[in-house]
Amino acid sequence: MNNKIYFTPGPSELYPTVRQHMITALDEKIGVISHRSKKFEEVYKTASDNLKTLLELPSNYEVLFLASATEIWERIIQNCVEKKSFHCVNGSFSKRFYEFAGELGREAYKEEAAFGKGFYPADITVPADAEIICLTHNETSSGVSMPVEDINTFRDKNKDALIFVDAVSSLPYPKFDWTKIDSVFFSVQKCFGLPAGLGVWILNDRVIEKSKALLAKRKSIGTYHTIPSMLEKARVNQTPETPNAMNIFLLGKVTGDMLQISADGIRKQTEEKAALINTYIESSKVFSFGVEDAKLRSMTTIVANTTMLPGEINKILEPFDMAVGAGYGSKKETQIRIANFPAHSLEQVHKLVQTLKEKIG
Amino acid sequence: MNNKIYFTPGPSELYPTVRQHMITALDEKIGVISHRSKKFEEVYKTASDNLKTLLELPSNYEVLFLASATEIWERIIQNCVEKKSFHCVNGSFSKRFYEFAGELGREAYKEEAAFGKGFYPADITVPADAEIICLTHNETSSGVSMPVEDINTFRDKNKDALIFVDAVSSLPYPKFDWTKIDSVFFSVQKCFGLPAGLGVWILNDRVIEKSKALLAKRKSIGTYHTIPSMLEKARVNQTPETPNAMNIFLLGKVTGDMLQISADGIRKQTEEKAALINTYIESSKVFSFGVEDAKLRSMTTIVANTTMLPGEINKILEPFDMAVGAGYGSKKETQIRIANFPAHSLEQVHKLVQTLKEKIG
Numbered sequence: 001m002n003n004k005i006y007f008t009p010g011p012s013e014l015y016p017t018v019r020q021h022m023i024t025a026l027d028e029k030i031g032v033i034s035h036r037s038k039k040f041e042e043v044y045k046t047a048s049d050n051l052k053t054l055l056e057l058p059s060n061y062e063v064l065f066l067a068s069a070t071e072i073w074e075r076i077i078q079n080c081v082e083k084k085s086f087h088c089v090n091g092s093f094s095k096r097f098y099e100f101a102g103e104l105g106r107e108a109y110k111e112e113a114a115f116g117k118g119f120y121p122a123d124i125t126v127p128a129d130a131e132i133i134c135l136t137h138n139e140t141s142s143g144v145s146m147p148v149e150d151i152n153t154f155r156d157k158n159k160d161a162l163i164f165v166d167a168v169s170s171l172p173y174p175k176f177d178w179t180k181i182d183s184v185f186f187s188v189q190k191c192f193g194l195p196a197g198l199g200v201w202i203l204n205d206r207v208i209e210k211s212k213a214l215l216a217k218r219k220s221i222g223t224y225h226t227i228p229s230m231l232e233k234a235r236v237n238q239t240p241e242t243p244n245a246m247n248i249f250l251l252g253k254v255t256g257d258m259l260q261i262s263a264d265g266i267r268k269q270t271e272e273k274a275a276l277i278n279t280y281i282e283s284s285k286v287f288s289f290g291v292e293d294a295k296l297r298s299m300t301t302i303v304a305n306t307t308m309l310p311g312e313i314n315k316i317l318e319p320f321d322m323a324v325g326a327g328y329g330s331k332k333e334t335q336i337r338i339a340n341f342p343a344h345s346l347e348q349v350h351k352l353v354q355t356l357k358e359k360i361g
Numbered sequence: 362m363n364n365k366i367y368f369t370p371g372p373s374e375l376y377p378t379v380r381q382h383m384i385t386a387l388d389e390k391i392g393v394i395s396h397r398s399k400k401f402e403e404v405y406k407t408a409s410d411n412l413k414t415l416l417e418l419p420s421n422y423e424v425l426f427l428a429s430a431t432e433i434w435e436r437i438i439q440n441c442v443e444k445k446s447f448h449c450v451n452g453s454f455s456k457r458f459y460e461f462a463g464e465l466g467r468e469a470y471k472e473e474a475a476f477g478k479g480f481y482p483a484d485i486t487v488p489a490d491a492e493i494i495c496l497t498h499n500e501t502s503s504g505v506s507m508p509v510e511d512i513n514t515f516r517d518k519n520k521d522a523l524i525f526v527d528a529v530s531s532l533p534y535p536k537f538d539w540t541k542i543d544s545v546f547f548s549v550q551k552c553f554g555l556p557a558g559l560g561v562w563i564l565n566d567r568v569i570e571k572s573k574a575l576l577a578k579r580k581s582i583g584t585y586h587t588i589p590s591m592l593e594k595a596r597v598n599q600t601p602e603t604p605n606a607m608n609i610f611l612l613g614k615v616t617g618d619m620l621q622i623s624a625d626g627i628r629k630q631t632e633e634k635a636a637l638i639n640t641y642i643e644s645s646k647v648f649s650f651g652v653e654d655a656k657l658r659s660m661t662t663i664v665a666n667t668t669m670l671p672g673e674i675n676k677i678l679e680p681f682d683m684a685v686g687a688g689y690g691s692k693k694e695t696q697i698r699i700a701n702f703p704a705h706s707l708e709q710v711h712k713l714v715q716t717l718k719e720k721i722g
Contacts (some may be wrong), residue, residue, distance in 0.1 A: 001388050001389075002388065002389050002390040002393075004390070006390070006393050006394070008395055010603070011392060011393055011394060011395060011396065011603060011606070012393065013393055014387075014390075014392055014393060018387075018392075019387050022383065022387065026375075026379075026380050026383065027362050027363065028362075028363050029363040029365070029367070029375075030556075031372060031375055031379075031550075031555070031556030031557070032363075032367050032372055032373065032374055032375055033367070033372060034369055034372060034686075035372065035557070067428035067429075067432070067558075067602075067605075068428075068602045068603060068604075069602075070585050070601065070602035070603075071428070071585075071602070073584070073585075074583070074584045074585065096585075099584075100584040100585075103581060103583070103584045103587075104581055104583075104584065105581045187603065189392075189603060194392070195391075195392030195605070195606065195607045196392070196396070196603040196604060196605060196606055196607075197428075197558050197559075197604065197605030197606075197607065197608065198558075220464060220465055220466045222435070222464070222465075223434070223435045223438075223460075223461040223464045223465060224431050224432075224434075224435065224457075224461075225435075226464075240431065241428075241429045241430075241431035241432070242371070242372065242429060242431075242548065242550060242557040243429075243557060243558065244428075244556070244557060244558030244605060244608075245372070245556065245557055245558075246556045246557075246558065247558065247605075325395075
């Protein structure tokens, strides 16, 4: 039995109800039934409808289920870029998304910020021929966030470009203005507290039209996971391929549980827990903020510079059945990352902060 | 509680040990740990090593984990075809694979057989410029199999072409001669009795070299799921993206269970159960073989023509807690499909046949 609480930024703790929902899934044979059956369609519809309610999606938005957010990066480029994309790059994940465009034969512009730094949209000029603008709400590698009010400034200056927002490790925390963007995506193993293996792509009619326009021009936009192919099935609550039905079922259940708290309730809890962690970092002798500009600090992936090796910190936390994440990539020995997801209770965060304070200072 | 036994050809019954393994996964927090951790690498290695043992893979073969067999069709075309592919098409799935080539801008040759018919390799001439030959060991839609000895004849006449075999709904039943082919793939929700959400791609050094050669020519072969990208991570027992770790864990456990019986033991059981079903079909007043040529009848997906509607048959089976699959696509009212997978016990097949005999005749 593994009783450790993982504050690692994904995969991370499962939402507290997941074990029971998984047993229900086994009892109801969710992993056995056909993905063309009525029962599966209900499972799909529950997950899709709950997400639409939780995130307050307008009626021109659709929800699609893919295998991972990594896959969604690829599908965005294939389906929505004929020639040129634009990316704000300030960490390992936004950089990888940018690279995908080149690997698929498109030309990609980038605006770059150093690791741990963010963007100030007033300073950014997106080239007029960029067909899509790719922003990252929450860079899981560096803990830098792009505030929703900053995201909202792009549309006014770039009427035609489609705006995509990577909210892999922050949704349902950010409250997006859906009229100012066109698409958001996330993976379920972060803030939704599920086992990995499902990426969720939220997109509006403008994105759909773009993919259809490329197809009409006889451009190759992929095979089973083109937007038109996925949409045709989504409209009958199905997927083109046999999907990860267990995870779609669990997502429906966990979003149902979240609706009991409400999205605003989750936001309030997230901020309360983040304040606890941040107050501690501010006073610590070992840790300091990884992101200097307080306005750009992520609420869900809190990154701190450390003078003690992350491995040493986790050795100290081990007897207390807790673990934090190491820094990402080249920062793996000089930073820690603390996930503050809905699955992490206030009590658990309290215990983490208290233990770090007492044992490390 | 759903106590029905599903003889549907995928998703289908879970392997009898899956429930316990899933609880173990929850206890060990397999859905929580990082996909870059030592623990995950052990989980990956167990699944990969067990498959290599069970299928008796030579040392020049690698095992890769993707999201579905549908995804693998796409990756094969992207990674291994510069211009032309060749496909034996005799059902909905082999047809869809063929179509993928065109959707990705390649030129695809096909040899076609009617639904329910198979191929006689002596009659087939593969064009000399076909870079890959795509064969289907088991057409899940029609129940037609291509015997391993027939698959083995292609290599002698086509030395250069890479030979891919779709064994989605038959492995581990077929005993392939790995020197006569280059790659095989399957999905776990068929004969491995797992929930859907994982495709397994087995490929040799020739396939790897082809993808590297295309990349060296500056052809786009994809992004995170190119063969070189997946291979780089596979060599350290990882995947490029955060994978469906729960399913990789379950695959390792179930292949471990299968090794207790041995692949030959599973083959023997499969043949014994198929003989029961086939003997019944032969004597039935309602059913007749969907595949005329006895040599081409699948052992794992048994398809029968029916004069009674599949819906009516399942109504009769309902009180006995059993269900069979309807025919595929246009055959959905005139055929049934009976999955004969390792998860279906001899006792369950006995009960199915007995009930059909008594209630339908």
